[in-house]
Each structure stands twice: as C-alpha cells, then as structure tokens.
Amino acid sequence: MISELRIGDLGVIEEATIPLSPGLTVITGETGAGKTMVLSGLSLILGGRADASVVRSGADRARAEGRFLVDPASEVAERAREAGAELDEDGTLVVLRTVAQGRSRTVLGGVGVPVAVLAGLADTLVTVHGQADQARLRSPRHQRAALDAFAGAPHLVALEEHRSAWARRQDAASELAELDRTMAERRREAELLRVGLAEVERVNPQPGEDTELAAEAERLAHLEDVRAAAARAHGALSGGDGPDEPGASGLVDQARRAADAVASHDVTLAGLTERLAEVGYLLDDLAAELSGYADTLEADPGRLDQVQARRAELSTLARAHGGTVDDVLTWVEAAGPRLLELDQGDDRRAALAAELADLDATLAATAARVTAGRADAAGRLAATVTDELAGLAMADATFGVVLRELPEIGPWGAEDVEMTLVGHAGAPPRPLGQGASGGELSRVMLAVEVALATAPDAQRPSTFVFDEVDAGVGGRAAVEVGRRLAELARHSQVVVVTHLAQVAAYADQHLVVSRSSKQGVDVVTASDVRRVDGADRVAELARMLSGTDSATALEHAAELLERSVVGR
Template sequence: MLEELEIRALGPIRQARLTPHPGMNAITGETGAGKSMLLNAVELISGAQAQPSRVSPDSEQAWVQAIFDVDKDTDIQELAASAGSECADGQLFINRSVPKNGRSRAVLNGHSVPRTVLTNIATQLVTIHGQSEQLTIAHSARQREFLDSFAGNNEQKQTYISAFNHYTRIKDKLEKLHNAQSEAIAQIDYLKDAISRIESIDPHVGEDEDLKSQRDYIENAAEIAVAQASALSALDGSDDDNGNESVTELISRAIHSLRDVESIEQMADIISRLESVSDEVQDIVYALSQLGDDEVNPQDLDRINERIHDLDELSKRWGPTLEDVLEWKQKAQFELEDLDASPQRIHELEEQVEQAHKIAQDAAKELTQTRVKASHELAEKVTQELASLAMEGSELRISITNRDLDITGADNVAFEFVPFPGSSALPLGKSASGGELSRLMLALELVAFENKHGQGQENYSVPTLIFDEIDAGVGGKAAAELGKRLALLARGAQIIVVTHLPQVAAWADRQFVVSKEKTDDNATTTVSLVEGNQRVEEIARMLSGSQSDMSLQHAAELLEECTLS
C-alpha cells in the first residue's frame, strides 16, 4: 500500500506531498492543472524512462519519493533484501532523482540500485491503468497470466512445468547426441585411448618421486661408495690401515679418562653426554654399513628411466601430478558413460523422450481444462460488470486455441472485445477506446477481487491500483455506478483514480485537488487534501462549475449518498 508520495520540481509541481487513504482516493481538478504529473511521479518510482524535459524550468533536478507499507508482504521484502536494500519496520522507500543534465538515480531503502530493480519491485506494488500502461493487457502473455490467476491453477501449472522441464532436458540430451554424434564418437575414442594408456602404465601417487630418487642414487653410486667408505673409516676405523684412531675410539678413550672423577657431579653429566654421542655415532656407523651392503645394478638405470619417462608423459598430458592424472581418469570414465552414442543408448533416450512428452501432454491437458473453465466464468462476469459501467452491449470473449508445448502450456489465450452488439470480436487495444479499455480493466480487476475474496484470501495480489481516464464518455447513473464499483474494489485494494466526475469522486475515502496558480512569470501546480466544507465546494465545482447554494446542497447530498452499506 502506498503511504506517502512526495514530489519536488516535477513539471509545474514545485512541491507536493500526498498521503493516500488505504481505500479509495480521488484526484480531481481543472483540465490542464497538472494531474498527469502525479501519474508521471508514480511511473518514475516504478522504473520508467526518465525525461529531463519534465524538470521544472527553475530547478536543476526533479525528485520523487514513495513510501510503501509492505509489513505483510514477505515476497516484496525478500525481493528488496536480494537487491541489498532490506526493509525496516515493514516500510519500503523508493526515490528517484532526474537531473536536467546527466543520468537519473534510483534509490531503494537508502541504497542506489539499477532502474530495473525498481521495475521488478514496483510491478508487485502498483498497477497503473492509464493510456499507455493499460495496453499491457493487450499482450497474450499478460492475458494468460490474468486468466491463470483467476483460475487458481497454480498446482496444475507447477505439475506441468515440472513435466515440461523434464521432457526438454531429455529431448535436449538426445538432440545433442544426434547433432554431435560424430564429435561424440571422436571424443569417445579419445577418452578410451587415454584411459587405456593410463591403465597400461598403472601409475601410483608419488611413484615418480621415488623413482627419481633411485635414479639419483644409481647415477652417483661410485661417488657414494667412496664417501661412504671414508666416513666409515673416520667414524669406526676398523678398516684404517694407517693406524689412525676413529671417532668411536676417541670418544671411548675420553669416557675412560673421565671415569676416575665420575663422582664429581659435573663430570658424571659430561660422561653421560659422551655416552649418548657414542651411541648416536654407532647408529650412524650401522646405517652407513647397511647402505654399503645394497647392491647397485647399473642395468636398472635404463628400466627406471623408461618408467620415469612414461610417468612424465602422463603428467604432462593430464597432470601436473600423478594424483591429478588419476583424478582425470576417473572423470573421463564418467564422461564416457554420458557420451555413449551406441544405438542402444540412443534408442533408450528416444523411448524416454516419448514417455516424457506424453506425461507433459497429459499435464498440459489438465492445465488447459482449468483455463477453459475459468475463461467462460471470467468472460461472463466481466461482461456483466461492463453493463453496470455504462457499456451495456459490450462483451468480453476469451478464446483458447491449441499450439505446440512450451513452458506456459499448450494454449494460446486471447482476450477479445465486442464494443457493441453485432460487432466483430477484435483483440484488445484494437477494438476499444482509452476510456472503454480503462473500464474494461476495472471490470477485470473487480471480478478478480471478488473471486479472490470469495476464496477467503485476505490479501489482494496488487496492493495499489491507479486508474486514469476511466470516466471518459460516462455520465449520470452510469457514473455513479462506476464510482460505486471502484469503492467496492477499494475494500480489497488501495485505489487511486484521476477523475472529472463528481459521481466518482464522491465515493472516495479521501480526495485531493490539483490546481494551477498563475504568476507573472509562470504557473505552478499545487496538490491539496480537501475535507469537510472544502470537499463539498470541490464537488460542487465539479457538478456545475460554480459554488452556488444549490450546487453546494447537491454536493453535500451526493457525498452523503455515496457510501457503501
């Protein structure tokens, strides 16, 4: 629901602030006073294209802000949050600035957002039935959506969408297999060869590093043997022909020398440390002697180099590590299963496509049945509403024809309008004038509201409905009935109507007057809430163009009569 609309420097409106009633609101005023600028303001916060030419002549930019109550609308709150602009206290703030030069700026809850974000959100908040906006109902897609909403067939729609998506997925898979069969066969051959090559070499994680270590040892075996013998001679001395004492002997002699003073605490500690060193040296001597016992066969070098070459080849093609090679092989095996282009696999998919198509067709038939049933009821009720809106003899017809399956079903939905008895039924937008189309939209909204209200739904799907030029060509009792129908619709939705008819304005819960004040330089437009005697005077002006005693009396009587029981 729109709680507040504030406008600055938009056309002739220097500054205005409206606080609409939750029910029905009437916007009245002399022709040319600037009522259209109020609609322009709503269009701007709805993401419409900015027009710098509408900025007031003595201002650098126009600015519009709307505040909506979205406390009960979790969908809108989630939509705002997804745009990075969470709602606070159940309120949604939208403002739009339009400079004379440069780009306009859209702000949602204090955060700048793309204009498309406003469009997505505003379509959930406001529906404008004006000269251009009302033509959206002329589109077949919008008509189908309206009919589905009236039919309440969401369960059948979801069942069908699920079946259709399953059908298209399998169909796409089969077409891909057919269209790229030669490529698939080449890919299959490649994967099979690659997997076979990897399996024939049978690599193990870390095997290449172990082999390179063995190769290094073999290639340096002679140098290793010399170093090993020299180290053993120095440490152990058992093979020393020169009679030099080894490290172990020197340590042993040092320990023996200190035994005489072992009772001294400091000496005992040193002896203990020397014994530890002696044990460590002996372990090293043992390790070196064991290493020396390994027999090195230079002929193994060719075998190891050949194995390393094979492993390196795998790593270069599918690595960089052997672990990566093995992971690639596993993924290739899964891909090979998906690319199976054998006649048997193709036949299996063809059977699956046929079965999925039948399921989707059956679901589409059930969806069509709901639409056909709802189309008869909707057309009949709207035609009855048109009669009460000074359009007796006019008729809404809804045709549903078959077509190929798509995501929306198997139906072409067309709303057709018969303006008078005997006339041909023509598509909306081609057969109705602006005023007729506005009243047709009102009839559609009324029937939709009554349908939802009858189903016990508390919240109307579109919180704010705006009607412009809905009273074109209407007068007398028909005008009063038009106002009454709007007031009835306002029981479940916030209504804002721009009207010239006192019989319509009198039904409103709140009335705003747009007036133009001329000065020496230019003219400015003001927007004022009228209540009490001021409202009686405005209704009187609308009735007779003056405020005579008689017109004031008629105005007061009209306001008193225009209340819903």
C-alpha cells in the same frame, strides 16, 4: 495500500502532501494544474523511470516519498527486509526517490537499493492503468496472466506445479542432449584413458623409480673409477703390509698409545686419549666398510644396459603425463575415476531417457489441469466482463476469451490466451485493440479489473491507480465508470485521476490540484493539493460539469453527488 505521497520540486509542484485513504480517491483539477505530476510522483515511488526533465525549474532535484502500509508477515515485507529495509512499528514501509540531473537515488526503508528492487515490490503492491497500460492489455502474456488470476488460487497452484514440471523436463532434456552431443567425444576420451592406463599397468612404474635409476646409471657408468677410489681410501686408512707403511688408523693408534702412557698424570691428556680411541674405532669401521663396498663393485656389463633401457621406457611414459614417474602416478589416480564416469555415460543416458518419458507424462497431466482451469475460467470471465460492459454503456458488446492450442507444451501451459471483443451485434469477434476505440478499451480494462477484484480466491494488488480510465466516455457511461470504480474500491484502494464529475462524485476522498503564482524576482507557478468536502466539493464538481460555479451548476453537482451516494 499507499497512506501518503509527498512531492517536492516535481514539475509545477513545489511542495505537496497527498493523503491517500482506503476506498476510492479521485484527483481532479484544471488542465495544467499538475495532476500529471501527482501521477509522476506515484510512478517514481513505484520504480518508474527517472527523468531529470521533471525537476522543477530553479530546483536542484525533485523528490517523491511514499508511505506504504504492509502486513509485516507478508511476502512484500519479507522481500523488503531481505533488501535491508526496515518497517516502522505500524507496518509502514517508506520509499524515497530523488531525481537530479543525470542521476537518481532510491531509498527503501532507510536503505539505498537499486530501483529494480523497488519496481519488483511495486508490481505486487500496485497496479497502474494508463494509456500505455491499455496497450499491455492487448498483450497475450498479460491476457493470460489476467485469466490465470481470475481462475483463482487452486488454479495458480496447478500452474506453478506445471511450471516446476516443465523446468525439470528442460533440465533433463538439456542434460540428455549434452550427453548425445558429446557421446563420440566421450568415447574417444574413454578409449585414450584405457590405452594410457594399460600402458602404465604394463610398465608398472614405482614411486621415485626414475630418480633411483638415474643415480644407479651414474654409478655404473663410472664403476672402475669408483672401485679404485674406494680401494685407495681403504689403503689410506689401513696402511700397507709392513710396519713402515702405517695407515691413518695405525697412526692414530700410535698417538693414542703415546698419550695413554702418561694419561694418569694429567686429566686433560686423559680426556684427549679417550677421544683418540674413539677416532681409532671410527677409522677402523670406515676401513671395514670401504673394503666391503669395494668387494661389491663387481663389474656387470649387462646391468648398465638394463638400467638405461628401463630409464628410456619410464621416460617415454613420463613425457606423456607431466615429465616424472610421480606425475604418471598422479595421472593414474585421476584417470581411473574419470574412466569409470565415462563408462557410466550409457547408463546415465538410459536413466535420463526414462526420466524424460516420465516427465513428459507428468507435463501432459499438469498442462491438462491448467487447460481445464483456464477453460472454466474463460467462460466465467467472458460472461462477467460482458455483463460489466453492458453497464458501461456497451450493451451490444460481447467479451470473449479464446484458448488457442500451442504446437507444443510450454512453461505456461499448452495454449495461448486471446481476449476478443464483439463491438456490436452481428460483428465478428476481434482481438482487443483491433477496431476498439480508446474509450472502449478503457472500459474493457476497467471491466476486467472489476471482474478480477470480485472473483472468489482471486489474487489482487492492494492498490489500483487509474489515469484516463474515463477517456472517450461521457453521460451514462461515465456514471457507470464511476460506479464500477467504487465497486472495485470495496476490495482494494483505488486512486483515479479524472476530468469527469460523474466519476469524481463516487469518490470516498476527493483531492483537488490547484495552481497559484508566487511573486518574486521571477514569477514561479506552484500547485497545491487539498482535500475538498461539503460545499467545496460541490463547487469542484460544478466546475468540472460546466466550468462555472453558477447556481444551476451547483444544483446539478449537488444532485449528481446525491445520486452517487444512493447508487452505490
């Protein structure tokens, strides 16, 4: 519930603190005193649209602050904490809205949040009824929601099960449709993969084979030059056949022997002699390897053609998959699993078709349970609201709830819900809003809310706010409106802006918005909000009845107040 509303620089209200208690609170005051601004403040803390035109003349910004008492373990409290908000120790959730030219700011529990977060929480906490909300009552969606709420918690569980089944069916149907839509494309892709994998298997490329063949082709193309170079290098190391043609190996050996002859006399020279010996061994090994390598370079005219043919085959394959043999092998690693996935498409389609058939059966069953719940609730709601309307001076009116079958099952069931009203005996039932006056719609709306609030297991918000619920009514009907609001207030907090004393007399708390003037450089009007009790309350009721506080008006007001207490 809302425990307090504070307003600053909003319309004609300079500063006001409005305490709101459990039960029925009525807000009254003369026309133009600022009752509308109280509702504007409530709208702001409930996430309503922020309009800079509501900022009081001469002020920079308007503000509205609301204090909600919520159960710390409730879903509302959990959603607020998820948004970063904090609750006070007593479970108070503070909401602050400020409105300035071109911008507004929303603070929830000490943390700035988007206004949509606040609006989402407010939908759970508060139901607001005004002239615009009468239009919503004509909406099939809101009528269906009202009937479902009246049906109670077990029905809402069945409805949620149906919605879950419908969502699962939608997912399965979408996947099946996508499979069907892409089946030809998938088959083409699978065929291309098969052809590509078969070609790779035929060619059988090996890792790095293209690089190795390129090197071999380069060598084979210059085979004679390579062999001649190897032979010359071997000759340079080994020398000729005669003693006058020593090669590098022989010269190094001569140097080693010369140094070795006197190495015993000089340590440094001895070390150099050892290094010369190592060089000699190395040169001998190189000469042997060059000789052996030259012997392997036998001319093979056909080998070069074979290498070039293999390179051409690999090149054709590689160009289709990235440019190298390694790219081909990488493609194979991905293509195999993808082909397996595509080949399983038919199996997946068959599984989806079977799943869809099962879900159709489930959906038909859940929709039937929802329909049964609505059918039962429709009769009870129609009878309850009709009884309420009789007490609201609409004795000849009959309220009805009609279920109209849909062409196909949807997320909310197999039917639309239409509320109807028979205005007087002999008249045909007509949809709400067709032919009913604003006052009649107000009373229908109130009767529906009372029915919802008093229904077993019905889910209801903690607070109701009514504006103009008494529009177009008077006399006994106004008394009955007050009585019904008082009945509703036994189950929820109810805040009503009214101009009827018959309604105000039923309040547990009566707040009066009054207008005053402040003299300065300019004349500034402001409004105050005060609670009235005792004689002050009787005086306010007298003003509402006759516009005066004459003895007769005061007597009538006192009598009205006494009757309201007895009539509860």
